[in-house]
Amino acid sequence: MNLTTFAVSKNDVSLVKGLKNTLFIGFLVAFTLVFSGLNKALAIDVTTAAAVQTTAVVAAEEATHEASHDATANAAEEKHGEAAHEGAAHEKFNPSEVIKHHVKDAYSWDFFEMDGKAVGFDLPCLVYSPKLGLNCFSYAKIKEHGTEFEGYSIDHLTHKITREDGEKFYDISITKNVVSLLISAFLLLFIFIGVARKYAKNPNSAPSGFQSAIEPLILMIQEDVAKPMLGKKYLKFLPYLLTLFFFIWINNLLGLIPGGANLTGNTSVTAVLAGVTFFCIMAFSNKHYWGHIFAMPGVPKFVLIILTPVEILGIFIKPFALLIRLFANILAGHMIILTVVGLIFITAEMSHGLGWGTAVFSMVFGVFMFSIELLVAFVQAYIFTTLSALFISEAVAEHHHEEAHH
Amino acid sequence: MLLDATLALAYAGAGIGAGLAAIAAALGVGRIGASALESIARQPEATGDIRTNMIIMAAFVEGVALLGVLTCMLIVFK
Numbered sequence: 001m002n003l004t005t006f007a008v009s010k011n012d013v014s015l016v017k018g019l020k021n022t023l024f025i026g027f028l029v030a031f032t033l034v035f036s037g038l039n040k041a042l043a044i045d046v047t048t049a050a051a052v053q054t055t056a057v058v059a060a061e062e063a064t065h066e067a068s069h070d071a072t073a074n075a076a077e078e079k080h081g082e083a084a085h086e087g088a089a090h091e092k093f094n095p096s097e098v099i100k101h102h103v104k105d106a107y108s109w110d111f112f113e114m115d116g117k118a119v120g121f122d123l124p125c126l127v128y129s130p131k132l133g134l135n136c137f138s139y140a141k142i143k144e145h146g147t148e149f150e151g152y153s154i155d156h157l158t159h160k161i162t163r164e165d166g167e168k169f170y171d172i173s174i175t176k177n178v179v180s181l182l183i184s185a186f187l188l189l190f191i192f193i194g195v196a197r198k199y200a201k202n203p204n205s206a207p208s209g210f211q212s213a214i215e216p217l218i219l220m221i222q223e224d225v226a227k228p229m230l231g232k233k234y235l236k237f238l239p240y241l242l243t244l245f246f247f248i249w250i251n252n253l254l255g256l257i258p259g260g261a262n263l264t265g266n267t268s269v270t271a272v273l274a275g276v277t278f279f280c281i282m283a284f285s286n287k288h289y290w291g292h293i294f295a296m297p298g299v300p301k302f303v304l305i306i307l308t309p310v311e312i313l314g315i316f317i318k319p320f321a322l323l324i325r326l327f328a329n330i331l332a333g334h335m336i337i338l339t340v341v342g343l344i345f346i347t348a349e350m351s352h353g354l355g356w357g358t359a360v361f362s363m364v365f366g367v368f369m370f371s372i373e374l375l376v377a378f379v380q381a382y383i384f385t386t387l388s389a390l391f392i393s394e395a396v397a398e399h400h401h402e403e404a405h406h
Numbered sequence: 407m408l409l410d411a412t413l414a415l416a417y418a419g420a421g422i423g424a425g426l427a428a429i430a431a432a433l434g435v436g437r438i439g440a441s442a443l444e445s446i447a448r449q450p451e452a453t454g455d456i457r458t459n460m461i462i463m464a465a466f467v468e469g470v471a472l473l474g475v476l477t478c479m480l481i482v483f484k
Contacts, residue, residue, distance in 0.1 A: 224454070224458060228458075321466075321469040321470075321473075324469065324472055324473055324476060325465065325468065325469045325472055328472040328475065328476055329468075329472065332472075332475070379461065382461070383461060383462070383465040386458070386461070386462055386465075387462065387465060390462065
């Protein structure tokens with residue numbers, strides 16, 4: 001990739017086409033995610049009940065929860081009040097609670113806490129029930145304990161919408177992550193429509209403006225990832241690879257902004273991305289790919305008994321590893337930063353001096369972690385793209401050395 | 407506050423597991439990094455190719471380690 005002597009050639013006209021397709025696929029990914037409701041179905045809820053705190057408080061709360069079902073409403077309310085009071089008295093600062101709140105999807109986008117109340121936006125809740133139809137209401141209506149809207153209320157243990165009467169419904173709310181996703185989708189559109197237009201207008205001139213910032217990245221994916229991995233077929237998959245890279249990168253960066261949503265650290269989002277890669281592999285795979293899975297050429301028959309199941313498992317493990325890698329990396333990054341900051345408040349409860357001392361250490365280490373996370377944001381987007389290209393290339397590769405096996 | 411014994415054991419197991427995953431990943435990534443640096447020193451003109459391959463290999467190792475860590479996280483949080 002030689003940027004200084006970059007000459008625009010016929011490749012770049014296709015680049016423009018690629019960018020248009022990129023945007024289309026980007027939108028497709030965004031809307032699949034919004035409408036699939038995957039963020040409910042697939043969530044490996046790592047952080048659910050992250051209350052690693054005193055088990056007793058949880059137990060007490062659970063007990064009250066159960067009590068509220070059978071006992072009279074008044075008694076239950078009273079009991080819960082007691083439990084909550086006890087809880088407040090025992091735990092002053094609960095780091096796992098704070099971390100859980102930060103990395104989890106929510107019905108409201110809170111920025112900070114003031115006088116014990118969260119300051120932020122309450123987002124719209126959308127619930128669809130086959131019997132009751134579609135319901136749309138603000139989260140503010142069901143936020144407080146004991147409030148409900150048309151039978152829907154918030155389960156304060158799992159922070160999910162529930163119904164007391166057990167009626168089946170689908171939760172397709174515009175949550176914090178969905179809003180963040182829409183913001184990033186529009187940001188991508190805004191950036192790339194402008195850049196694509198410039199390429200379309202003067203395809204044979206040097207890049208200008210924001211185009212100059214984006215071009216090295218596009219070229220990096222094209223020259224370092226797509227071409228070496230996919231060879232002649234790279235143009236077919238370049239739009240998808242570019243979408244992946246920019247989508248993941250911009251969402252990683254948006255997640256790092258204080259107050260941002262933890263989008264790429266959500267299994268549902270990474271599952272959709274890995275799922276699209278899986279779909280690409282399945283849709284474009286040729287007979288050589290399947291040949292290598294079911295009957296690896298040049299391997300004795302008895303070895304195939306072991307090898308074939310392993311290869312079949314490998315089909316599914318590859319996208320699954322993509323899913324886990326991105327999700328775990330981003331989630332871990334967020335958690336480390338929050339832990340480092342939380343350390344200040346933990347030590348400040350012991351003594352004020354210790355708190356101030358830790359603050360210095362925490363800030364320095366926090367800034368260091370943030371810089372690492374900036375790097376990780378880029379590297380993870382790059383790795384996801386590269387591995388997707390690698391897996392796709394395995395599926396579409398033409399084998400000219402077939403004779404060598406015989 | 408007394409944790410019950412099984413829960414305590416589960417936490418201990420999760421901690422040890424995460425530690426083992428970290429050790430294994432460190433060994434793997436360390437070897438990859440060492441040999442990549444060696445190759446770059448021997449053949450500086452191939453730096454770009456080597457770096458790309460190094461990152462891919464490191465990602466494979468890291469992926470397995472992260473699976474381990476995730477399992478430990480599930481033990482603690484669930």
